[in-house]
Amino acid sequence: MSGTAEARSKHGPGGFEDVVKDFWASRPRRPQEGRKVAGVAAGIGKRYGLDPVVVRVALVTATVFGGAGLLFYLLGWLLFADERDQVSGFESMIGRGHSAMSKGFTVVACIALIPIVSWVFSGSWFSAGWLGGGGFIGTALLLAGLFLLHRDRGHLNRPLAATGSGAGLGATGHEFNAAFSMSGTDAKASGEADSPATPPKWDPLGAAPFAWDLPDPNPAPEPVPPAPPAPPRRRRSKVGIATFGIALLTAGAGVAGNLTGVDWFTVQHVIGMTLGVLGVGLVIGAFTGGGRGLIGLAIPLSIAGVVLTSVPGGVHGGFGDLDLTPRSAAELQPVYQRSAGDITLDLTKLPAGGPPVSTEIRNGAGSVEVKVPGDADVTFTCQTSAGNIDCLGHEQEGVGWGPVTAVDLGDDGAGGQQIKLNIHNTAGKVEVRRG
Numbered sequence: 001m002s003g004t005a006e007a008r009s010k011h012g013p014g015g016f017e018d019v020v021k022d023f024w025a026s027r028p029r030r031p032q033e034g035r036k037v038a039g040v041a042a043g044i045g046k047r048y049g050l051d052p053v054v055v056r057v058a059l060v061t062a063t064v065f066g067g068a069g070l071l072f073y074l075l076g077w078l079l080f081a082d083e084r085d086q087v088s089g090f091e092s093m094i095g096r097g098h099s100a101m102s103k104g105f106t107v108v109a110c111i112a113l114i115p116i117v118s119w120v121f122s123g124s125w126f127s128a129g130w131l132g133g134g135g136f137i138g139t140a141l142l143l144a145g146l147f148l149l150h151r152d153r154g155h156l157n158r159p160l161a162a163t164g165s166g167a168g169l170g171a172t173g174h175e176f177n178a179a180f181s182m183s184g185t186d187a188k189a190s191g192e193a194d195s196p197a198t199p200p201k202w203d204p205l206g207a208a209p210f211a212w213d214l215p216d217p218n219p220a221p222e223p224v225p226p227a228p229p230a231p232p233r234r235r236r237s238k239v240g241i242a243t244f245g246i247a248l249l250t251a252g253a254g255v256a257g258n259l260t261g262v263d264w265f266t267v268q269h270v271i272g273m274t275l276g277v278l279g280v281g282l283v284i285g286a287f288t289g290g291g292r293g294l295i296g297l298a299i300p301l302s303i304a305g306v307v308l309t310s311v312p313g314g315v316h317g318g319f320g321d322l323d324l325t326p327r328s329a330a331e332l333q334p335v336y337q338r339s340a341g342d343i344t345l346d347l348t349k350l351p352a353g354g355p356p357v358s359t360e361i362r363n364g365a366g367s368v369e370v371k372v373p374g375d376a377d378v379t380f381t382c383q384t385s386a387g388n389i390d391c392l393g394h395e396q397e398g399v400g401w402g403p404v405t406a407v408d409l410g411d412d413g414a415g416g417q418q419i420k421l422n423i424h425n426t427a428g429k430v431e432v433r434r435g
Helices: 002-011 016-025 040-048 052-064 068-079 089-093 103-122 134-153 165-189 239-259 267-288 292-310
Strands: 322-324 335-340 343-346 357-365 368-372 377-391 394-399 404-408 418-427 430-434
Touching: 016 134, 040 052, 040 068, 040 134, 052 068, 052 134, 052 267, 052 292, 068 089, 068 103, 068 134, 089 103, 103 134, 239 267, 239 292, 267 292, 322 335, 335 343, 343 357, 357 368, 368 418, 394 404, 418 430
Parallel strands: 322 343, 335 357, 343 368, 357 418, 368 430, 377 418, 377 430
Antiparallel strands: 377 394, 377 404
């Protein structure tokens, strides 16, 4: 039995239940050094011998793809004790010990868990983004990763139980006083008189033997210990600079593809490609000791990508303004789209009495203006997620409204050229008027 326990303590716990119990008993403690917010990532990295940057990247990624990283971080804040405290903030709130985290803050953090859990597991956290239902997947991946870390590296850097400083001092002082009092008691109990030691009779000089060894009046000075050598200067890693350069080239190539009209190179795809390069650089830098500055670029890009992918209808096309005047049905394109810019389409030059025509306009950010002939029979659908709509007298203003759909036959009634318009705008004004 003792051999099995010793082998298990050296190589980590065995089964699933043993791993979970051992993790809770020796869970990470949040250090003061190296923390960015609450020290959760730094505590996990220190506990299992990892670079905290890797943990932070995993949490940020899980936050972007479903929100599980934020939930995991808040739970770590509540359940992982500070390295100076006896217990965690949650345990202190229920009376299990002392923690520097105030009970008011702990209560607020527990209440904040309710909406966060709802957002993560209801599928509404950026469900229209890169990965729908990412909350379940992110939570499962984080828990599985933590389980595997503790199973394989749980024997490393096991935290010591927190103890009060007064107990150790009291014990030491008690032992010292007891030893001192016992020596005095023994001396009085033996009945010996409090008099100087009587020198032995065989000493011809009449001096006690311990008086023979007199101190040297001029002791030799002790040699000064040499100063410890300065630590070798850490060589600056070039991973960050190289990754930043490759990311710039990748983003530039994506923008160039977008401007040349390649449909695949949307804004979301360009941001995703750039983030992929930064992610590879961060992983390499975690093992080579560099590239931490890339986090400052990856976080805003991740936020921008989430915002763009969660916009209804998406954002596609190039950048810049479009001002077009087709003069025949053949020149009229079936789709006009821009990521950002103003689109002006003049249909008043189409030949009268021509065949029915239709077109669709998609714009990310900017205004859309369409002019139609005065006698045309127009069927239109106008929609903007945030902005104003003024389509042949049908007006709408605000955020989050539905599309405006109607048929306008003009002042002369039916019989004019038939035009069908389908306009989708993310942010900006949509206007259809007669020219």
